[in-house]
Amino acid sequence: MIRAIGLVKIYQTGGLPVPAVRGVDLVVEPGEFVAIMGPSGSGKSTFVHMLGGLETRTSGEIWLDGKRADTLSESGWAVLRRQKVGFVFQFFNLVTNMTVADNVELPALLGGASPKHARERREYLLAELGLEERASAAPGQLSGGEQQRVALARALANQPRLLLADEPTGNLDSRNTRDVLKLLGKVHRQGQTIVLVTHDARVASMADRVVSLLDGQIVDDAPIARIQRRPGGTAGDIVELRG
Amino acid sequence: MRLPLLALLAKEPAHGYELKQALEVTFGSAYPSPNIGQIYVTLGRLEKDGFVRAVDVEQSNRPNKKVYYLTAAGREALEAWVDEPTEGPRVRDEFFMKLVLAPLTGISDRMALVNRQRRHYLSLMRDLDELAERTDPGNRVARLLIEGAMLHLQADLDWLERCQEDLN
Numbered sequence: 001m002i003r004a005i006g007l008v009k010i011y012q013t014g015g016l017p018v019p020a021v022r023g024v025d026l027v028v029e030p031g032e033f034v035a036i037m038g039p040s041g042s043g044k045s046t047f048v049h050m051l052g053g054l055e056t057r058t059s060g061e062i063w064l065d066g067k068r069a070d071t072l073s074e075s076g077w078a079v080l081r082r083q084k085v086g087f088v089f090q091f092f093n094l095v096t097n098m099t100v101a102d103n104v105e106l107p108a109l110l111g112g113a114s115p116k117h118a119r120e121r122r123e124y125l126l127a128e129l130g131l132e133e134r135a136s137a138a139p140g141q142l143s144g145g146e147q148q149r150v151a152l153a154r155a156l157a158n159q160p161r162l163l164l165a166d167e168p169t170g171n172l173d174s175r176n177t178r179d180v181l182k183l184l185g186k187v188h189r190q191g192q193t194i195v196l197v198t199h200d201a202r203v204a205s206m207a208d209r210v211v212s213l214l215d216g217q218i219v220d221d222a223p224i225a226r227i228q229r230r231p232g233g234t235a236g237d238i239v240e241l242r243g
Numbered sequence: 244m245r246l247p248l249l250a251l252l253a254k255e256p257a258h259g260y261e262l263k264q265a266l267e268v269t270f271g272s273a274y275p276s277p278n279i280g281q282i283y284v285t286l287g288r289l290e291k292d293g294f295v296r297a298v299d300v301e302q303s304n305r306p307n308k309k310v311y312y313l314t315a316a317g318r319e320a321l322e323a324w325v326d327e328p329t330e331g332p333r334v335r336d337e338f339f340m341k342l343v344l345a346p347l348t349g350i351s352d353r354m355a356l357v358n359r360q361r362r363h364y365l366s367l368m369r370d371l372d373e374l375a376e377r378t379d380p381g382n383r384v385a386r387l388l389i390e391g392a393m394l395h396l397q398a399d400l401d402w403l404e405r406c407q408e409d410l411n
Contacts, residue, residue, distance in 0.1 A: 037361070039404050174390065181372075201400045202393065205368035212358060214407060220358035227370045 001030040001193050002051060002162055007060035009046050009216075020046040022216035023060070030161075033184075033194040035204040038213035044197045045090070045166050047213065051195065052087045052164045053077030065161060082111050086155030088165035088196075092147045094139040100126070100150050101135040108157040118157070125153035128183050145176040152180060156187060163187070165196035169203055181206060244277070244285045245294075249313060249321045252295060256312035259283050271378060271385030273392075286311055294320055332395070342406060357407045364400050368393065 009021040021043040028034050038044045049055035051062060053069060054077075062070040069080060081087070086107070094103050101122055108118035126132050129149040139147055148171050155163060168184075169177045177200070185206055188194055198204050205224065212220040251257065251265050259282050266277050289295045294317035297309040313321070338360055345351045375389045 037404075039408050199401070199404075201365060201368045201397045202372060205365045205372060210362060210365060212361065219354055219407075220361070222358075222362060224362055224365045224369065227366050 001032070001065065002026075002028045002195070003061075003063040004047075004051065005061040005063075007047065007050060007062065008058045009043070009050060009055065010058045019216055021050070024213075024216075024218055026211065026218070026221075028162075028193060028195055030193055031188075031191045032209065033188045033192075033207045034196075035207035035210045036195065036197045036213060037199065037204055037210060042213040043216035044213045048164050048166055048195060048197050052085055053081060054087065082107065082158070084161040086158060086160035086163045088148075088151050088155045088163070088168045090167045090170050092139070092144075092151040094147055094150060094154070096139050099136050099138060100131065100142070103139065103150060104153045104157050106157075107154060111158045113158075121157055121159075122153070125156055125183075126150075128186070129153055129179050144171040145173060148172055149176065149180060152183065156183075156192075161193060163192055163194045163196075165194070165198075167198055167200075168196060169198065169200050177202065244281065245289060246321065246324045248282070248285055248289065249294060249317050249324075252311055252313045253318060253321055256310050258300075258308050258310050259286060262286075262311075269384055270388065271382040273374065273378060273382075273385040273388040289317070293317075336399075339406070342410065353410050354407070357403055361400065361403055364396055364403070368396050371396070 004024055004026045007021055007024045007026075008019070011018045011020055024043075024047055026034075036044045036048060046055060050057050050070075053062075053072065057070050060070065061068060064080065064084065069077070072080060094100075095106070098106070101119075104122040104125060105115075105118040108121055109115065113121070122135075123132070126135055129152065131146060131149055131153070134142060134146060134150075139150065142150065148168065152165075152168060155165070169180050172180060181202060184194065184203070188206070194207075196203065196207075204210055207224065209221065209223050211218055247266065248262055251262055257265070259279060263277055263279050263282055266274070286295065286297075290297060290311075294314060295311045296314055297311050299307040300310050301307055338356075341351075342353060342356055345356060346353050371389055371393050375386070375393075378385050378389065380386070
């Protein structure tokens with residue numbers, strides 16, 4: 001589905017070059033859900049931005065659906081994203097002078113969906129996220145949590161081959177987080193490929209695989225195992241353990 | 244276990260099995276089901292300390308059952324417990340001991356320990372999420388207990404990240 005080979009990003013601000021990502025290899029299979037974790041400054045946001053073409057790479061390769069993507073021009077990336085990639089940013093990036101409904105429908109329309117189809121998809125997504133009554137509001141009238149959910153709806157409007165997200169629950173309280181988790185779980189079960197950066201253990205625990213970055217490099221890449229309860233143990237045991 | 248039993252008996256006198264059921268109904272599946280033997284042992288000790296008394300209630304065709312009730316001393320102990328601030332959780336983490344000591348012996352390196360532990364915490368979180376799904380949404384006590392466990396787990400994970408940053 002998506003593949004990064006020896007991906008490097010070095011920022012050159014002022015005099016000294018600052019390496020953010022230092023040679024990352026990653027393969028994500030179709031339908032897989034991968035969570036990327038790591039301390040701030042570990043390069044995880046930069047990495048996922050590069051995967052979506054929102055940040056240029058210094059060196060290395062990105063392959064999406066069997067086609068090389070890192071050599072694309074900015075407009076080439078824009079076309080690719082419109083067709084295949086949904087992106088949820090940490091700070092929403094909604095179009096402020098358009099309604100919530102138009103924000104969500106726009107990517108589907110740009111991607112070539114009929115107005116009827118775009119509207120139906122928007123209605124479905126907003127309902128799933130508990131936002132049907134906010135459809136005609138402007139983004140500025142919404143709380144941070146609501147804006148983040150609209151951003152997720154927008155990213156999924158196109159039914160993209162790949163969903164990329166950078167801290168999609170970073171601004172949500174626990175109830176809003178639950179709505180986002182439910183929708184992520186649902187689209188994942190329907191076969192959505194997801195790569196997301198998160199520090200939220202509830203989000204990461206839904207992934208098939210967790211990749212940990214430290215200082216711009218992968219230090220761990222492995223599936224999340226099922227808990228082996230001791231014989232006769234109940235779910236209550238974990239609560240006791242943490243209590 | 245002592246003070247929760249005193250609290251339940253402050254509401255009304257009860258026998259051992261009724262106390263077990265009251266705990267189960269209140270805390271739901273989120274809390275480990277109390278062992279009936281442990282309840283009787285605790286009641287025996289509370290009786291010895293003068294916090295509860297038992298009366299034998301005759302039952303037809305069955306052995307007498309002991310119904311426990313709170314004494315004045317028991318009520319005082321309960322009030323003192325409720326009034327005093329409760330200690331916060333202490334960091335007495337077994338994993339942290341491993342993380343600090345194991346590399347000194349050459350048995351394991353810290354990176355591998357942290358990585359394995361992170362994945363284990365995420366497994367626990369997934370388990371808690373599934374427990375939350377199965378829990379009756381009307382049982383607020385059980386829901387809050389699970390949410391508390393999740394918040395603790397998130398803190399453990401954040402701390403793990405700090406350990407990985409600083410110890411490597």
